[in-house]
Amino acid sequence: MYVPSSVDSDRPQQRVLEAATEIPGGHVTGWAAFAWAGARWFDGVDGNGNARPVPIVVTNHRYRTRPGILLSAERLPLGQWYVLDGVSGTHPLRSAAFEARRATTLRHAVALLDMALQTDRVSIAELVEYAGTLNGWYGVEQLRQAIGLADENSWSPMEPEMRLHWQLDLGLPHPLCNHPIFDLAGDHIGTPDLLDVEAGVVGEYDGGFHLAGERRAGDIQRESLFRRAGLEYVTMTSFDRRDPTRFLQRTQEARARALRQGQERRWTSDPPAWWTPTVTVEQRRALTKAQRRRFLRGVA
Incomplete structure (x- = not known):
């Protein structure tokens, strides 16, 4: 494996790809899973402009943490991961919860959830149900508080x-x-x-x-x-x-x-009958491709 010198290895998706290649059998999660799927606001950079490590879930302990990679040995049931363009990543619910559970503050956790909700790959109702399966997991109380403060229609962090x-x-x-x-x-x-x-x-x-x-x-x-x-x-x-x-x-x-x-x-704030509402994940998921291009241009 090699990377041509012309490739910008600081790009979020390139960082995810290189990290995933280093940990065969692992599953990228958190911000990295959203970035690999093309989500807008998951750039893998912290509030000080420093690159965050790529989080990867591993199912055995033969790997050691290395620079630029954060390994997680939390259990990963079947059905909570999938493969996209050759890279295995955890389900959006799992990825969003991972970020919120490990966020440095509650406010940061809320912002992360808001940006995950903007992708329409998760909803608040789905997050509530998923959080109910995480009793005893690290950071689950912060996750639940963040869900209670999150919103499905934020457009930027x-x-x-x-x-x-x-x-x-x-x-x-x-x-x-x-x-x-x-x-x-x-x-x-x-x-x-x-x-x-x-x-x-x-x-x-x-x-x-x-x-x-x-x-x-x-x-x-x-x-x-x-x-x-x-x-x-x-x-x-x-x-x-x-x-x-x-x-x-x-x-x-x-x-x-x-x-x-x-x-x-x-x-x-009540829309007229002719208006097409797009303020919830459910409403946006119901849009046709043409409607998404028309109504969500510059948002998602």
């Missing part, structure tokens, strides 16, 4: 991070994620990252690519439309990730204004 500030730091109810908002005539106003239905507050995450040009102009117009419909608006930026104190304060102030105004709502 920043969204669960922002959502958990609302839920865990401010004690707010679970907001709707990427849920379309309509005016009372049934016209689509916009689809915000977060929506606090109780108070009528929209939450948006603005990364660096939101700060200039056409994208910035579009964001300003979106904010105007939301406010025109009577919604309060709060933005989280990349700078707020270092210290979310000001973002939390802005959220509390926006929510207080929204509740204080108490005006008649000129918006609804």
Whole structure:
């Protein structure tokens, strides 16, 4: 076995392939199984930009851990692995649970589950049922807590991070994620990252690519439309990730204004009859290939 010098061995899928080749008879799991299947957000890099080891489940103890590979000897029942393009990997439920059980924090576990749910290869109901079979396994309590906080309609890892500030730091109810908002005539106003239905507050995450040009102009117009419909608006930026104190304060102030105004709502989160909903895994799985291309472009 060899790798041509022209190949970028830092690419996630290449790393998975090389690791799987080193451990014949093993089954890639966790982020590596999702990356090999082409999942968007599983790049095998930690929060500091360092490459994470490729996790591989082995069914015997003749292998030793080596650089770039994390071996797991947890039992692997029949039916929990499959072969894709010559590489054996664990079932998506097993892979997602592995990541959440071993995540360094509960918030990180939730973000990992959100990104697994975005692939539509697992659902929250399926994760709940699977977690029920893991009594006594390492990290299962964190997995169960993470499932309770997860959402099937996050579009990027920043969204669960922002959502958990609302839920865990401010004690707010679970907001709707990427849920379309309509005016009372049934016209689509916009689809915000977060929506606090109780108070009528929209939450948006603005990364660096939101700060200039056409994208910035579009964001300003979106904010105007939301406010025109009577919604309060709060933005989280990349700078707020270092210290979310000001973002939390802005959220509390926006929510207080929204509740204080108490005006008649000129918006609804209930879609009109002609709208095709895509906010749950079940709804997205029911789409045809043409519908997925049309409705999920740039998302999944």
